[in-house]
Amino acid sequence: DAGVIQSPRHEVTEMGQEVTLRCKPISGHNSLFWYRQTMMRGLELLIYFNNNVPIDDSGMPEDRFSAKMPNASFSTLKIQPSEPRDSAVYFCASSWDRGSYTFGSGTRLTVV
Amino acid sequence: EDKVVQSPLSLVVHEGDTVTLNCSYEVTNFRSLLWYKQEKKAPTFLFMLTSSGIEKKSGRLSSILDKKELSSILNITATQTGDSAIYLCAVDQGGSEKLVFGKGTKLTVNP
8 A cells, every 4th residue: 555645745836826735545545634734833634524525624724725625536735825824744644444544744835 | 722732842862761751631522542653754653542541552662541630641661763753642532533633742862
């Protein structure tokens, strides 16, 4: 199993540009989570999906952030327009049962 | 507001030392507590604790949950440089599947 696959690994973009982060969960996992990690705030849950349906998006910071899961094997997190304070490592994780969380390697986003 | 607090925030020890990392929580509903190790990339799962007083062990690492004190500890004996990482504590609140994470303890083991 290749695990949770995220792309790109690194993204540097200018303020105001649109950024799209991608995630492929582990096959058979029915829940998918997007987290953001910063030194100041640690790991924060942005949104999670169960069976491709968004269940809780209360962690999405602003309308500039949106996430989709069009099918069981793919999800995107989009930031439009991006701002310097969005700079962080964004993790995707998937699970099929509580405690079976598997994290991807993350996307390090830098907005200049 | 649900929260998970870890202490210390950082710790520097020498190889061979024993360390104890702490995690306390205040959540509306508690289902389980999880420990993760994060090196350069993704957090990797260490333990899940659901029952108070029962120790989970894996090699030199062990963890125990105290539901009365709303806390958990992670012990690492005979530390090695490869134990250097950020150790994250998270609580599963039940109801929803989201985990509430602490900010982590950064452990540095020097040779």
